[in-house]
Each structure stands twice: as C-alpha cells, then as structure tokens.
Amino acid sequence: MNTDLHAIAAGWLAAGQAGVVVDVVRTAGSVPREAGTRMLVSATQALGTIGGGH
Known part of the structure; x- marks a missing residue:
C-alpha cells in the first residue's frame, strides 16, 4: 500500500x-x-481501484 493510503487508513482508525x-x-x-x-x-x-479505471 502506498504511503498516502497508509496515512489515510491510520487517520480513519484514529477517528474510529x-x-x-x-x-x-x-x-x-x-x-x-x-x-x-x-x-x-x-x-x-x-x-x-482494483478495476480498469484509475
């Protein structure tokens, strides 16, 4: 996972x-x-995305 997604996921977790x-x-x-x-x-x-669109 790239750093941006790591930071976003951490923020989500911190916010519950x-x-x-x-x-x-x-x-x-x-x-x-x-x-x-x-x-x-x-x-x-x-x-x-895991589909065809970026």
Whole structure:
C-alpha cells in the first residue's frame, strides 16, 4: 500500500472509522489490474481501484 493510503487508513482508525484494504494478490488471464494493486474502502469512501479505471 502506498504511503498516502497508509496515512489515510491510520487517520480513519484514529477517528474510529472502520475500513478495509483490498489487495489483488494473484491474477490469471486478461485482467484490468495487476497483482499488488490496492484500494482502501470505508462505508463512505473508496480510494484507489482494483478495476480498469484509475
């Protein structure tokens, strides 16, 4: 996860807001994003993407 997402996740945790890190660990065939791609998701926000859009 890049530093920006780390800082944002830490801020969410400090504020008591739950969130999850989505991490593509393996791919096969034709895929929109490669392994290692990450995103951060909360009830109200989504940062990054594991889909085809950047």
